[in-house]
Amino acid sequence: MPKYLVEIPHSEKVSDCMHVINVFLSSGSHIISQAHWGCKDGVHKMWFIYDFDNKEQVMQSIPPLMRPSAQIVELNKFRVEDVAQYATE
Template identity: 80%
Template sequence: MPTYLVEIPHSEKVSECKKVINVFLTSGSHLISQAHWGCKDGVHKLWFIYDFENKESALRAIPPLLRPDARIIELVKFRVEDVMQYTEA
């Protein structure tokens, strides 16, 4: 199953940070327990890395109110052999 990085930005207001938390909690999404927050360091985004069937299922896991600003990025790992083929050009 593919792994995705999901990034959800929000404004720097403390009330907005709390709003995002509440949106996750009231939606029943279990992903809030997987979230990493940048707010303490002035980067007002949350990220989580999770396995989903596809990007659409990752998007459906995000509460509807937060979907428009979310970025969903499929993550892959390359083997050394995979990377080496690019140096042989």
């Protein structure tokens, strides 16, 4: 199953941080328990990494209010063999 990184930015106002948290909590999304926040370090974004079947499933896990600003990235790992293959091309 593919693994996805999701990033959801918000403004640096404390009220916006709380708003994003409350939107996730009130939506019943289980993703909030997997979230990492950069707010205390001045990076006003929320991230989570989670396994999903596809990007559509990722989008459905995000509350509608947060979807327009969400960035979704499918993650992968490269093995040494993979890197060697690209070096010879």
